[in-house]
Amino acid sequence: MATAKVKTLEDLFLDELKDMYNAENQLTRALPKMAKKATSDDLRNAIETHLEETQNQIERLEKVFKEIDQAAKGKTCQAMKGLIEEGTEIMEDTSEDMVRDAGIISASQKIEHYEIASYGTLVAFAKNLGYDKAAALLEETLEEEKKTDKLLTDLALSGINEDAQRGSEE
Ligand code: FE
Ligand code: FE
Ligand code: FE
Numbered sequence: 001m002a003t004a005k006v007k008t009l010e011d012l013f014l015d016e017l018k019d020m021y022n023a024e025n026q027l028t029r030a031l032p033k034m035a036k037k038a039t040s041d042d043l044r045n046a047i048e049t050h051l052e053e054t055q056n057q058i059e060r061l062e063k064v065f066k067e068i069d070q071a072a073k074g075k076t077c078q079a080m081k082g083l084i085e086e087g088t089e090i091m092e093d094t095s096e097d098m099v100r101d102a103g104i105i106s107a108s109q110k111i112e113h114y115e116i117a118s119y120g121t122l123v124a125f126a127k128n129l130g131y132d133k134a135a136a137l138l139e140e141t142l143e144e145e146k147k148t149d150k151l152l153t154d155l156a157l158s159g160i161n162e163d164a165q166r167g168s169e170e
Helices: 009-037 041-067 078-093 098-128 132-169
Strands: none
Touching: 009 041, 009 078, 009 098, 041 098, 041 132, 078 098, 098 132
């Protein structure tokens, strides 16, 4: 039997922190490309705002590492790699219009949902481990991810999906 590297909840917490540290860093490289490909100004603005938030979230994660006396280090998040790859694929496969925007929103929401699940878990682990300050920091990020997901839903419902549908009928 292989020796387990992650033995305690503390180890698991650190492992998942590293995963998200890497995931957020991947996003700072991917979001500018998605913003550039967006047709709607509102969608581009939303992605650009979230890029700034993402940079803050990285700093927040660095504070969390500090809180638990660990070096800020990433570990490749395979899920985020895959989600970004799917986003890139959809952008390559669509032409520059509202259909592409609908695809960008879809890919972005899958990303936000992954982040919401991850930060939700991290907050719960931090609380369990008695890291109250870390939990509060992680909760701030969790709220930003939820807010972004909601904004993307609103954008889709406010016309991008309809425009995409109309475009297909022309
Ligand atoms: Fe994030
Ligand atoms: Fe991951
Ligand atoms: Fe996010």
